[in-house]
Amino acid sequence: MTDVDTTQYPVIKAENLKKYYPVSQEGFLKKPLSLKALDGASFTLNKGKTLAVVGESGCGKSTLARLITMIESPTEGNLHIGGINAVGNKKDKKILRRKVQIVFQDPYGSLNPRKKVGTILEEPLKINTDLNASQMREKALHIMDKVGLSKEQYNRYPHMFSGGQRQRIAVARALMLNPDIVVADEPVSALDVSVQAQTLNLLMDLQDEMNLAYLFISHDLSVVRLISDDIMVMYLGRPVEQGDKNVIFEKPLHPYTMALLAATPHVDVKSRQKRIRLSGELPSPLNPPPGCTFHRRCAYMTDICKHKPPHLREVANRMISCHNAEKLINNSH
Amino acid sequence: MTKLLEIENLSVEFDGFKAVDGVNLSVDEGKVVGIVGESGSGKSVTQLALMGLIPYPGIIKADRLMFHNSDLMALSAKKRRSITGKDVSMIFQEPMTSLNPCFTVEYQISEALKIHEGGTRQERRKRVIELLSQVGIPAPEDRLGTFPHQLSGGMSQRVMIAMAIACSPRLLIADEPTTALDVTIQAQILELIMDLQQKKNMALVLITHDMAVIAETVEDVVVMYAGQVVEKNSSDRIFTNPCHPYTEALLNALPERNINSKRLPTIPGLVPGKFDRPDGCLFHPRCKHAKKMCKEVVPKYSEKNSIGVRCHFPLINGVPQYD
Numbered sequence: 001m002t003d004v005d006t007t008q009y010p011v012i013k014a015e016n017l018k019k020y021y022p023v024s025q026e027g028f029l030k031k032p033l034s035l036k037a038l039d040g041a042s043f044t045l046n047k048g049k050t051l052a053v054v055g056e057s058g059c060g061k062s063t064l065a066r067l068i069t070m071i072e073s074p075t076e077g078n079l080h081i082g083g084i085n086a087v088g089n090k091k092d093k094k095i096l097r098r099k100v101q102i103v104f105q106d107p108y109g110s111l112n113p114r115k116k117v118g119t120i121l122e123e124p125l126k127i128n129t130d131l132n133a134s135q136m137r138e139k140a141l142h143i144m145d146k147v148g149l150s151k152e153q154y155n156r157y158p159h160m161f162s163g164g165q166r167q168r169i170a171v172a173r174a175l176m177l178n179p180d181i182v183v184a185d186e187p188v189s190a191l192d193v194s195v196q197a198q199t200l201n202l203l204m205d206l207q208d209e210m211n212l213a214y215l216f217i218s219h220d221l222s223v224v225r226l227i228s229d230d231i232m233v234m235y236l237g238r239p240v241e242q243g244d245k246n247v248i249f250e251k252p253l254h255p256y257t258m259a260l261l262a263a264t265p266h267v268d269v270k271s272r273q274k275r276i277r278l279s280g281e282l283p284s285p286l287n288p289p290p291g292c293t294f295h296r297r298c299a300y301m302t303d304i305c306k307h308k309p310p311h312l313r314e315v316a317n318r319m320i321s322c323h324n325a326e327k328l329i330n331n332s333h
Numbered sequence: 334m335t336k337l338l339e340i341e342n343l344s345v346e347f348d349g350f351k352a353v354d355g356v357n358l359s360v361d362e363g364k365v366v367g368i369v370g371e372s373g374s375g376k377s378v379t380q381l382a383l384m385g386l387i388p389y390p391g392i393i394k395a396d397r398l399m400f401h402n403s404d405l406m407a408l409s410a411k412k413r414r415s416i417t418g419k420d421v422s423m424i425f426q427e428p429m430t431s432l433n434p435c436f437t438v439e440y441q442i443s444e445a446l447k448i449h450e451g452g453t454r455q456e457r458r459k460r461v462i463e464l465l466s467q468v469g470i471p472a473p474e475d476r477l478g479t480f481p482h483q484l485s486g487g488m489s490q491r492v493m494i495a496m497a498i499a500c501s502p503r504l505l506i507a508d509e510p511t512t513a514l515d516v517t518i519q520a521q522i523l524e525l526i527m528d529l530q531q532k533k534n535m536a537l538v539l540i541t542h543d544m545a546v547i548a549e550t551v552e553d554v555v556v557m558y559a560g561q562v563v564e565k566n567s568s569d570r571i572f573t574n575p576c577h578p579y580t581e582a583l584l585n586a587l588p589e590r591n592i593n594s595k596r597l598p599t600i601p602g603l604v605p606g607k608f609d610r611p612d613g614c615l616f617h618p619r620c621k622h623a624k625k626m627c628k629e630v631v632p633k634y635s636e637k638n639s640i641g642v643r644c645h646f647p648l649i650n651g652v653p654q655y656d
Contacts, residue, residue: 260516
């Protein structure tokens with residue numbers, strides 16, 4: 001590992017990340033198509049901050065998570081974690097993998113039912129450190145205490161826990177190696193309202209305490225509004241609008257962001273917005289529409305949208321990829 | 334207004350565990366009722382009991398279980414089957430798993446038609462095409478032969494809805510119809526369901542755990558906790574002036590109401606399970622307004638001015654009324 005002072009760099013700096021998957025076609029000699037799961041995402045994430053990635057299923061959120069956690073490597077683009085190049089050198093990667101941990105969506109599927117909580121928590125230590133058994137146990141108990149699990153639960157199996165507690169175990173597992181970054185892939189969407197509140201509180205407390213950076217993937221905009229600092233809205237593999245949470249929530253400019261915000265149901269009448277009807281569904285990423293990928297569902301579509309793909313540019317304190325962004329500023333939405 | 338569905342004191346027991354405990358519910362013709370509650374609160378089981386879909390160890394008891402002048406408890410199984418699926422039908426959660434992967438869309442929709450309405454195969458096919466276009470599936474003729482795995486989540490849910498409305502039911506039960514879907518698709522599906530409800534003048538029971546969905550769609554709300562109905566109220570009042578402390582606590586825990594705070598208010602503890610059902614009020618260990626009486630005496634469900642609540646000290650403007 002090169003000697004770099006990691007504190008002065010943003011914990012994640014991603015530039016134009018792309019991930020294409022080959023999809024074989026019917027027919028013997030036909031060339032495989034490439035599915036553009038992620039098609040150019042750039043962002044920086046600083047220590048102790050939260051970046052929320054929002055979008056419908058199939059927009060590339062989870063692919064982004066897999067790239068950041070180095071489960072897969074990008075087809076193109078640069079990824080620096082704590083100032084170190086995370087693409088390429090195997091040795092660097094191994095060290096960086098400790099810095100990035102992940103919490104999965106479904107706490108029923110992400111814990112091995114045959115292992116006790118203690119074993120689950122100690123596994124990352126076994127692989128990455130040379131602590132002895134009692135040190136590992138001590139560390140596991142310490143983290144369990146942090147996430148609000150009691151000592152007696154060390155020897156229990158996952159099936160003995162409720163959904164909320166399982167998610168706590170998953171969070172504890174992610175924290176075992178003192179990471180800088182936790183990628184949370186829809187961590188609360190499988191939970192009930194009251195348990196969701198507890199889990200969100202836990203995540204926010206841990207962030208303050210350990211100065212963690214979160215990459216928070218979610219489709220629930222009310223949760224995102226609560227927990228994030230910056231947000232990135234994605235559509236069909238591309239970020240369409242990204243910037244500070246307050247800027248975007250107060251005045252979304254991209255028609256897709258507007259539609260997402262308007263489609264989110266609200267309990268309080270005053271926070272409800274007029275529904276913007278999005279017709280149709282997400283187009284296939286194998287065969288995206290020409291021009292702006294959103295134009296077929298967009299209410300503000302103009303001729304240029306059909307031919308020319310828009311690029312991310314800065315408009316009104318945010319990055320946005322829409323030809324009509326300037327016009328939409330004055331739109332009384 | 335005629336009562337379409339009347340449930341009085343319904344209980345469902347599985348091996349000694351009361352999944353549903355003394356539930357009262359009535360639905361008028363053409364009305365929309367929402368049921369909210371966390372997982373395990375018995376909202377789905379109540380409706381499954383109504384449909385006669387409770388599996389083996391489950392025991393259903395009720396003082397009254399009436400659907401449009403027929404007593405569902407007294408009917409023979411055959412008679413009952415002629416009602417369920419025709420006059421009462423249900424949209425299930427998770428469209429991807431509720432459809433049978435082995436059969437085409439046409440087969441699955443026309444199955445209900447064949448049993449309840451008969452007719453020739455051509456007539457049924459025509460009706461299936463009509464239904465598919467009603468639920469907003471483009472080019473329905475081409476979709477007849479598709480299998481569920483070829484459809485997206487939103488499309489499968491539309492097929493489920495087509496199946497449910499095939500025999501023009503008077504009561505439609507939608508059990509978490511949008512939980513597995515994205516927000517934009519959720520909005521489309523809810524709009525479709527409400528639209529069909531209006532057009533066909535069906536009564537609708539919408540079951541969900543999402544308070545916001547309830548707030549935007551229904552007129553009357555029933556809140557369930559641990560198998561009991563704890564509050565019944567109109568949706569205008571329940572979100573501004575909840576009467577039961579559980580409803581209040583649930584609403585307070587929503588991220589939407591705490592946008593600028595660093596902590597969400599939570600409800601301590603867990604929903605009671607089989608072995609830790611408390612005496613007295615089931616909610617008292619988690620209730621911040623609980624008094625000694627709540628620990629000892631089981632509160633009765635009482636209805637006044639069309640507000641029903643199961644609490645010794647119901648809240649008025651957020652303040653419990655200790656006499």
